Amino acid sequence: MTDRESPATPEGPQPGAPAPHAPADVLPDAPVQATGTAPTAVGTPRAEEDPAARRTRRRKAVLRWGAAAVVCALAGTGSALAVTAPERTDVPGLATKSDGRYVFPSLTLPPLPSGSAVPKESKSRHAADLRRLLLPAPREAVGSLAPTALPSPAATVSPTGSASPSASGTSPALADRLDCTTLLADEKDPARLRTLLVQYACRAATAREWTASDGTRTRIRLLSFGSSKEAWPVFVELRDNGDPKDIDGLRSVTPPDWDMLYGVNFVVRETTPGTTGTPGTQPAARVAYLSAGDIVAVITMTNPGGVSAAAFQQVVTFQSALLA
Structure with a gap:
């Protein structure tokens, strides 16, 4: 028996068999564009910028x-x-919110006559013009500041108790130079005070009044004597028995802890809050009596709605600073 040779197997792919994958090492580096154009180069450097454009x-x-x-x-x-x-x-x-304090102009001590010394002790006399030791009105003052209700100026209390005109017979340069009996018009019973003013020879007086925009009325009276010994009894009388008109129920209070200057003695009296028919926590009237050497001062502040404690302290402290 003779052997048959097997038919040769064709080397190409068999019909219906899937086409084999091409090896990775034979894949093209870049796809060929359908249009047949050359591929775009990658990483081409940009043209260098113009130095002038860079500077601009x-x-x-x-x-x-x-x-x-x-x-x-x-x-x-x-x-x-x-x-x-x-x-x-x-x-x-x-x-x-304002606590009631005022805005005053700059306070400066008045000039002294030639050869006069600044008072350094409570017993010293003030050589400056009394009218220039008076506290000026604050910015909040409204209306006229002239003391129209006060007695006429240019008069002094004589030892006999009668008011005599000034020697020149003309009004002084400042309208607030007043009779020493000016303070009597503020008291309910001025008889005792009148006797003391005559006995201790009050030499000069001045006054200032204003009403602030909040309705608080302030009155300041300054009385000048020949010495602190003559001024002191008047201060004691006012301190103990002062009774201003139009104010009821004044009572003494504990001396406030204020930074008063050396040489000034003071006492504060005020009404009880709520006694004037207007509810509130502030007294409707506050009064301060001051003694500074040969000068006695009375400061009265009233307001039916209540007198601010801050404003009262401010006025008393500033007036004391001018007298100390």
Whole structure:
């Protein structure tokens, strides 16, 4: 038996068999475009920028940042001025409720006559013009400040108790130079005080009145004597028995702990809060009697709605500073 040779197997793919995958190492590096054009090159360097254009771009950037810095500086300066220029109480968010204190002009001691010394002790005499030792009216004062209800000026209390005109017969330069009996018009029973003014020879008097915008009326009276020994009995009489007209129910209170200057003695009297028919916690009247060497001062503040404690302390302290 003879052997048959097997038919040769064709080397190509059999019909219906899947086409074999091409090896990875024979894949093309880049796909061929359908249009047949050459592929685009990757990573081609950009043309170098013109130096002049670069300088222009940098200059514009510097100008933009500089303008922004100037705007910020101007805005900050404007904000600072808006906060610091007005009064604190006028700035929204910083305004606080007023406690009644006033705004007074700058206080300066009056000039002394040539050869006169500044009083250093409570027993010293004041050489300055009494009228210039009077506290000025504050900014809150409204209406006329002239003491129209006070006695006529240019008169003094004589030892006999009668008022005599001045030697010159003319009114003094300042309208607030008054008769020493001026204070008598403020008292309910002035007889005892009149006797003391004559006995201890009151030499000069002055007064100032104002009504503030809150309705508080302030009256200040200054009386000058020949020495502290002559002024002291009048101060004691007022301190113990002073009874101003139109004020009822004055009572002595504990001396307040104020920073008063050396050489000034003072006593405070006030009404009981709520006794005037107006509800509130502040007295409707406060009175201070002061003694500073040869000068006696009476400060009266009234308001049906209540006299601010801060305003009262302010007025008394400032007047004392001018007398100390």
